[in-house]
Amino acid sequence: QLQLQESGPGLVKPSETLSLTCTVSGGSISSSSYYWGWIRQPPGKGLEWIGSIYYSGSTYYNPSLKSRVTISVDTSKNQFSLKLSSVTAADTAVYYCARVGGIAVAEDWFDPWGQGTLVTVSS
């Protein structure tokens, strides 16, 4: 059974860089059938897609965050990572990672999801 687990600091200072890692277990991140994505949810608000990556390193990002986001993959560790620079209080959110499937047939889906990790931006 595939599982994803987010990890990283729960508190980041304004203007600094938020860094999170998603560890995939029970399956290979190098599968040709899937992408791997990051999604966030500010407290009490809706979901926002941040970006996704293929095991080869190919990425695509939310245009509204593109200038500050970097997603990378480490196939040797079965992990992928998120970096979000120049953070402000507006970046406070629960950050989720998820497997992304169905892209080849335009029936995209996110499943499963990690449990999520709360990142607070505050001095």
Added chain:
Amino acid sequence: SSELTQDPAVSVALGQTVRITCQGDSLRSYYASWYQQKPGQAPVLVIYGKNNRPSGIPDRFSGSSSGNTASLTITGAQAEDEADYYCNSRDSSGNHHVFGTGTKVTVL
């Protein structure tokens, strides 16, 4: 701003049927997927593609699409179906994903 619009809230009597809609121009070209999120929990995929349910999702959940609108229907709503529901699809460019604004479903 989000390119997929959902009604903020709907209510349904126990055992009755409720339809949740998601509107957006990109839905004329791409299927929506649907997610159920209960308080304090991660979202769970309930419908994807034309009308596909992942393993473990009850068959009272179904999906459909017409024009620029995708719909999630719960037939015979149960108390445990009370949750927030989000649609997701590609945006108009087809190169990015976008989530809907979310619908809170209350089971009376």
